[in-house]
Amino acid sequence: MTATIKDVAREANVSVASVSRALNGHGSMAEETRARVLQVAKRLNYAPNGMARSLIMRRTHTLGALLPELHGEFFSELIRGIDLAARSNGMHLMVSSSHGNAAEVATALQAMRGRVDGLLLMSPYADAGFLQQNLSDALPTVLMNTRMPGTGISSFSVDNYAAARAMVTHLVACGHRRIVHVAGPTENFDAAERRRGYEDALRALLPDQRPEVVAGRFTEESGHAAGARIAAMAEPPDAVFAANDSMAIGCLFALGAAGLRVPEDIAVTGFDDIPIARFINPPLTTLRVRIAELGRHAMERLVATVADQGNPRIETRTLEPELVVRASCGGDRTRKQTN
Amino acid sequence: MTATIKDVAREANVSVASVSRALNGHGSMAEETRARVLQVAKRLNYAPNGMARSLIMRRTHTLGALLPELHGEFFSELIRGIDLAARSNGMHLMVSSSHGNAAEVATALQAMRGRVDGLLLMSPYADAGFLQQNLSDALPTVLMNTRMPGTGISSFSVDNYAAARAMVTHLVACGHRRIVHVAGPTENFDAAERRRGYEDALRALLPDQRPEVVAGRFTEESGHAAGARIAAMAEPPDAVFAANDSMAIGCLFALGAAGLRVPEDIAVTGFDDIPIARFINPPLTTLRVRIAELGRHAMERLVATVADQGNPRIETRTLEPELVVRASCGGDRTRKQTN
């Protein structure tokens, strides 16, 4: 059995109160006593029980992160930022994943109660009503990329719509006419926003072109499959805008395997700017979302909210991704089009 | 304030004991009472406090994972497996990272005490003595890729040495003579084993060749830098064996950017078979480590150990990575060498 505070007290011939004082540095006590207690504690390899401590202190020193998934480069980056912020603030991190639908989020939410001081929630599948109903207002919460209830909750999100429009605008400016969109899961809010941006921009800029969407699931595999389908089209498009980089990369390889040259025959662009995008060949034009930074900011806000308690300042930050043009698409393309 | 068991008891006109019974299904009670309690609990949106529950039950239903890092495709895969096993066994997951040295591991170990039912530890920087001293034998522990204390602790690891030898053997069989190794961090045990395998195999197979090692840090960036250095060598080698795929991929792009053709001029191979390796072009020959599966197995063992308690079966599994040959290197290469 692990040593408890009582064991230390007995061995050091003091009360448990004194042990607690010695360890936490509260109150004043004889230096001699303190030294003895500390020595015994070390000898017994004593470590305070987190549960008991949390129970009375009403602080678990743990922050929860409810994410739809843990897997893939996007979440890897996100977790990096989250972990960084948590750790640098002396907080533990509890992660929970695979919330493909609202019901699972509800369950996870319940399970976190009394285990964490605050919650970072990213749930692209839950709507405002659900959140309104399931979010305990006793538990400090920060939302990420989630349709916000509009009130009382800090929220960090990416302006998917505006960014998608920017990408389409860029492609059109490069002279592309038939631009296909490889979409994310239909129930996913981010995916829906990106698609909406694509469709609106296309209709506004190229009224004679009909938006054309190929389904994907945000994974490399699904991007690969989408690429294969695109390459097999009767008349392949001259540009592909994938809803995220993973799919863009999968698509890239599929198109290459099918004999299409990128970017000469067909341009491919993505969304996120995940680390691998820097190295991929042919170069990938994409929309840079500083994922890790976004996660870190959200977590920092959560820490502040937990610390403030009485005075929770609401922060709503919307980040517009930055267009990163890596593939050259200017001169040649335009000329080819105007010919 | 969040509702407690007392609130439910008061509202339902029963004792807290009855509420507890109703919720946990223990003991027998009038169906009518149970229904009333459950209804009140739902109305009050009551959820048991995890801390208090853990304190008395002596089970936190939480498993801890101490990893050197959370970032990158390798850990992304690992976490996937870990999370999968934890969740499918109804366990919460607490992660802790960035243990670049033994001291940090010790701190993290302390912090986990009393917060988790069991620990999955991957610490390529800690040695047997350290573990012997810091691992509480009260806390079920499973080791991953860690020099084992040899006794009493389940351990799952990759046979880095044998795999590295296999890779060198393959390269030599393909006709390569000057094989450079891009190593991982020197203090990292996995990295050291892979390097040892490379050196031993090279000395055994090609006694006239001197092992040549370029430093790396397991990251894509460091692989890229290593590739640049290799391309700049007076007489570039005809093969590169990187200690992991991330570096191999970074290296690949750097070599390509420097005008070297892969695999015609120089072969590049890696270690891990991370997901992206399937799509990369030119194809990457690598050593497949079923990372997610390894994580899942380790976690399953941990769950079993936690459940057994009195009778902890020790399981030591060593996984030998499988050679995945994606790049063709047979005919041409051999001919070129023999000319």
Place this chain on the structure above:
DNA sequence: TTGTATGCGTTATCAG
């Protein structure tokens, strides 16, 4: 079937 009382390990309040 139900309620009372005790304890889990800790911190905090109050006397001494």
Place this chain on the structure above:
DNA sequence: CTGATAACGCATACAA
């Protein structure tokens, strides 16, 4: 400066 002792929220042996 130190030691009892009461919480914290919950589960359970025991009594009713």
